[in-house]
Amino acid sequence: MSTTKIINRCQALFDDLDFTAVGDWKAADSTRKVIGFMPVYVPREIIHAGGMLPVGILGGGDQLEVIHGDAYYQSYICRIPRSTIELGVTGRLDFVDGLLFPSICDVIRNLSGMWKLMFPDVYVRYFDVPQNYDDEIGGNYYVNELQELRSGLENVAGRAITDDDIRRSVAVYNENRRLIRDLYAFRVRSPWKAPSSEVYLLLRAGMVLPVEEHNQMLVDYLAAAESQDRAMRDNCRIVLQGSFCEQPPLNLIKSIELAGCYIVDDDFMLVNRWLFDDIPLDGDPIANLAAAFLHGSRETAAKYQPDGALKGKYLVESVRDNAAEGVIFAAPSFCDPALLDRPMLAKAMTKHNIPYISFKYAENSGQMQPIREQAGTFADSIKLWSDA
Template identity: 65%
Template sequence: MDMPVSKAGVIARRCESIVDDLSFQAARDWKAAEPGRKVVGFLPVYVPMELIHAAGCLPLGLFGGGDRIEVIHGDAYYQSYICRIPRSTIELGVTGRLDFVDGLLFPFVCDVIRNLSGMWKVMFPDVWTKFFDTPQNFDPEIGGTYYTHELRELRADLERLTGRDITDAALRASIALYNENRRLVRAVYDARAAEPWKAPAADVYVVMRAGLMMPVEEHNALLADYLAALDIEDRPRKDNVRVAIFGSFCEQPPLALLKSIEMAGCYVVEDDYSLVNRFITEDVATDGDPLAALSTAYLRHSVETSCKYVPNEADKGRFHVERVKQTGAEGVIYAAPSFCDPALLDRPMICGRLSDAGIPNMSFKYAENSGQMQPIREQAGAFADSIKLWS
């Protein structure tokens, strides 16, 4: 007999079907609904979606093919020691699954994604492809000036793609919509941190990921519904430990991995999965020059993550320690994709800072198509037990 599904569960299942759909039918439908609409894809971990939205385009988050795609062509482009997300992204491209995507942004994450931008230019010359670099200098006069110019260039590129101007007023309206989105996203994360038994990690995950594949207006409504549904969600509270997950900002784990962590006795109360919609931590100003506002938000109010330089040594890992404290996590699972330079090079530093702060932590590696969950369940279970027994 099927168990009755709660309202929150219904929303999550709808989002899961969007995330699982590697033909991207929802985005295709959006594009087909009106002539002239354009879809602009982007890879992890951050692009100013406001600009894409203000251009009248659908920003479409592309996070690889997960565990639902057999990579055949993609493997022919990469050596065994390169992570999996570029292979499955190539697979999506060469199998025609992205043939409706008019432009693709490759933000700065690492050298692999950076180089993929050039591969895309060669392989798909008809697609507008851009490597989107964000500054590593956070002085408004230096990095801010550079970044504002880069945003201006991105705006001009989008205007060329769509054949329409992006006015400051339209951009401010988009910023307001994304501010609302970020507030709602934070509210969901806060609600989960408060009562994690009501919001399974895999459900919150798909609710966030699906939001990067639909218009922001639709996602805002969905998040409001989901929050209301969480209020009335009735699930038993288990004797799980509360953990934060870090290191998973680019290549995404399979849903089975998230479920395994919970099944092993861990409630996920914080994570850096796919980041994008939590990359900016406060409202972006809706007055004044909107490009300067986006620039300031990046410089002043963005998360610490491995693809950003931390100018002061004392600040390294501070964000992670603070998030653990704010969310009441009892430990950290540093889960990095195999061969992920950013996450793995950062791991000793971040885990060192967590240990210095007395926060128990463990680490393992995964790939987006990891299939064997038993070792992960055992590791996470042992970690949960160790926290219960000794922390």
């Protein structure tokens, strides 16, 4: 299968604001249930273990006309909750039997309660995670939260979710994470062969497809991309740091690339790459999920860094490990966590002589000209600097 064919499929899934693929999956069997989740991380393994389909709800992008959603929010609040409400009140999320709101900011937190009031028939859970990474303290708390989640999901599924069910699902998701790691490694090696707009669309497809299908898609894409000849351009290599809860318009990613920057690392849809390593298949699966969260998960603006000296270290390492030449900070407008985090990360960049630029975007940003200009200037300046 060609990359074009695969990406076309992903693009169609991405463009479909009615989630037809999910509706079709559900319609195939009347007992099937769908659990939606918002950014940035939920343990999809437990949903999958209950025979249900986890579906990423990532806002409405730049093609959804938001009317009712705007009625619920003041102008100084970001876009993703408005478009998500618009999707809800226009019936586009009627297939959702449960919706998880991860603990990432006050806006998404409050949206969980709004959803309870607006959609009382849906299982709504605010998914809290520990900001304390001690096994006995934050770990215990998190294990119990996961157990509560598990029992809530059992109610939706109408069946028990056993440890073995979870282990089997962990294995499938380990595979998914492995493939995505491979995809990212492939892009680091040969970014001209895996444009970031394609990588992004592949990840988005994973938000609506069953994971088994997504795994096959990733395998196919990697094979096709590997064998395909594409022209290498004289681009610089950058890390894109966006604390992406609200998603960037696809045009933003394309614009950065067109402006002469290869994106060699990013934090799009962190749920895919939240955990660094495979989760062990033996032992207590819930405890394993918890341990992976505490000791082997990524940093992002919504997560506390207990050691001030380590603030921003992960980004410095990403630049180094991926042979990047600079960082582009692209925060969603009105995103408190991302925008408050940015000065600290920027400081770490300065300390390590890593060039960076910053701008804001919204999921429905229409104009890309300023972004093309900034990214283009950045790319040029990096080249000049490295030539000198």
